[in-house]
Amino acid sequence: MTRSKSKITKYLIPFFLIIFYVAYAGIKMAYADEPKNEIAPTPEKTEISASVHSPESEVVSEHKSEKLDAGKMILEHIADAHDWHIAGHLSIPLPIIIKDATGFKFFSSSRFEHGHAAYLGYKIVENKIAAVNEDGTVIQDASFYDLSITKNVASMFFAVFTLLWIMLSIAGRYKKDSLRAPKGIQSLVEPLIIFLRDEVVKPSIGPKYEKFLPYLLTIFFFIFINNLFGLIPFMPGGANVTGNIAITLVLATFTFVITSYNGNKGYWKHIVLPPGVPMWLLPMMIPIEIIGTLNKPIVLMIRLFANITAGHIIILGFLSLIFIFAEMNAGLGYGVSIVSVSFSVFMYMLELLVAFLQAYVFTLLSSLYFGAAVEEHHTEDHH
Secondary structure, three states: OOOHHHHHHHHHHHHHHOOOOOOHHHHHOOOOOOEEEOOOOHHHHHHHHHHOHHHHHHHHHHHHHHHOOOOHHHHHHHHOOEEEEEOOOOEOOEEEEEEEOEEEEEEEEHHHHHOOOOOOOOOEEOOOEEEEOOOOOOOOOOOOOEEEOHHHHHHHHHHHHHHHHHHHHHHHHHHHOOOOOOHHHHHHHHHHHHHHHHHHHHHHOOHHHHOHHHHHHHHHHHHHHHHHHHHHHOOOHHHHHHHHOOHHHHHHHHHHHHHHHHOOOHHHHHHOOOOOOHHHHHHHHHHHHHHHHHHHHHHHHHHHHHHHHHHHHHHHHHHHHHHHHHHOOOOHHHHHHHHHHHHHHEEEEHHHHHHHHHHHHHHHHHHHHHHHHHHHOOOOOOO
């Protein structure tokens, strides 16, 4: 009993220290820009200061009156970017690769100066690269290909390298001694693989499950690792990879193509000629079946995109409350900071579960689609 209590204490103390540190950091950020209490100026000093009105004072007053745009800040954090923000004004520039009529152009995103400058006829406009004239106006009908390494792409590279390192190291241990008890990262990954194989893939697909197992395991761990990296607030994390609808579209398209390619005659016959349906009703049922088939990848795409993006928005929304109440100067800053950070930490814990659940759901639905495609259907007469 004493030993179990010591283990609980061992894990709880660091957890509460993290909560305390995050809460303290949130409070410090909320009150970092608040003006300190000063002695009120006398009427004479007020008249003098009012008469002396310089352009520098206008810039300072405008900077102080600028308020946090929570919506803009949240959208910028969940969107893709051509540099990797670290802290403050510190960021890591990423490679820019453009293919146009003159050939390939390679340079660093630092040439754009965070969107304030153009380089080689291109400029960042609303987080996208656009061709511009010498006067800075955007060329609407410009033809070029943007092959740049953005933050989401770089994060995917990190995820792929991590996935390869984990799987190759585990495979190497099995080659040396397959009977040895798993340890380290192997003891974490092996139960996941066995669970997915025996509880998800095999029951959903049936005897032909081994054909689809490599893809399903790859897609699960790819989504899971990218979700975990997205919860890390610093490099190599912080990118909203699976919250990008283009990436979820590609993943869903892979599942749709594999399902369509492996569909047997019974699968396609149930779509074109649903069994048990009267002939006069077929003109109505066939379009419905086709729309239902095309709807499957759309469900996969939107489910993963919406759930991951919503989690990031909620966390950033709670943190934005700190600065919003601090700018209101309503005297609730400390209380709101503690509540906001507490809810943010709770959401982070919940997002760890969501990171696994969304990878699991995507794998489960893909398994069900594959199972329906390869299932042997019995021939039924039409009435």
